[in-house]
Amino acid sequence: MSEKPIRVLIVDDHQLMIEGLKSLLEGEEDIAFVAGANSMAETMAFLEKNVIDVVLMDINMPDGSGIEATEKIRALYPSVKIIALTMHDDISVITKMIKAGASGYVLKRTNMNEVTEALRIVHRNGKYLSINTQNIIMENLGSTTEQTDPEEDARPSLSSREIEVLNLVAREYSNEQIAEKLFISERTVEAHRRNIFIKTKTKSIVGLMKYAIRKGLIEPENDDR
Structure with missing residues (x-):
């Protein structure tokens, strides 16, 4: 059976x-x-x-x-x-x-x-x-064994997709343009943006950009819109 x-x-x-x-x-x-x-x-x-x-x-x-x-x-x-x-x-x-x-x-x-x-x-x-x-998981387990200073320990872990969204936000892309470029929905873009602000503990685009520049998260611009 x-x-x-x-x-x-x-x-x-x-x-x-x-x-x-x-x-x-x-x-x-x-x-x-x-x-x-x-x-x-x-x-x-x-x-x-x-x-x-x-x-x-x-x-x-x-x-x-x-x-x-x-x-x-x-x-x-x-x-x-x-x-x-x-x-x-x-x-x-x-x-x-x-x-x-x-x-x-x-x-x-x-x-x-x-x-x-x-x-x-x-x-x-x-x-x-x-x-x-x-x-x-293995990459993150490995990073926890290294000696880092307290400021770096406090750095939030942005996903690769969130970093992509962050860079497009920095280049003044709208949610609609980001969704089109990354082949995702605008609702998903909004969720990523919300998560980015929460993880970086920033409250404005200006604050977010200052944080991203300080942490080296902004990639050189190659605008292909």
Whole structure:
């Protein structure tokens, strides 16, 4: 007698991403796409009435975050496994997501075959970190062993994407222009900008630029707008 397929719920604020993952999973006999949700409210409402084995969870949501949603799901439905599937490559986000109860962390830029591998491993009560995620963790573990001064220790860890956004902000790109250049939504740009201000503890563009210049985060301009 064959085992039942792994029932998967995909949570992402981009419907196009859900549809793409759905197409990927449809070719797997042991994995079944059950539904997609675009917000935390939709996710929790669906789980109240349906049985799911694994949730593929994005971090960005219009009404919360994947970290918050993971905490709630693990508290209310402990049998449900969660894998973060996100573009966030910030070590602090990775750490928070794992602490919230995620059993896996996969970056969207990775080979999508890793998604199916992660689903199978996590469903069997294992843990899964994509290769890119492992590299980020190892790099940060290595940096903590080096002697640094207190000021550098306090420096926030901006992700590579956040640094890209920061440089475009410095060049006076609008949110719409940044979204077009980086092939992301304006809502995602706004989330990056918000995170940058929070991490750098700055309150204005002027303050942010002063911080970025002091820390050497601004790259030489090569304007190709």
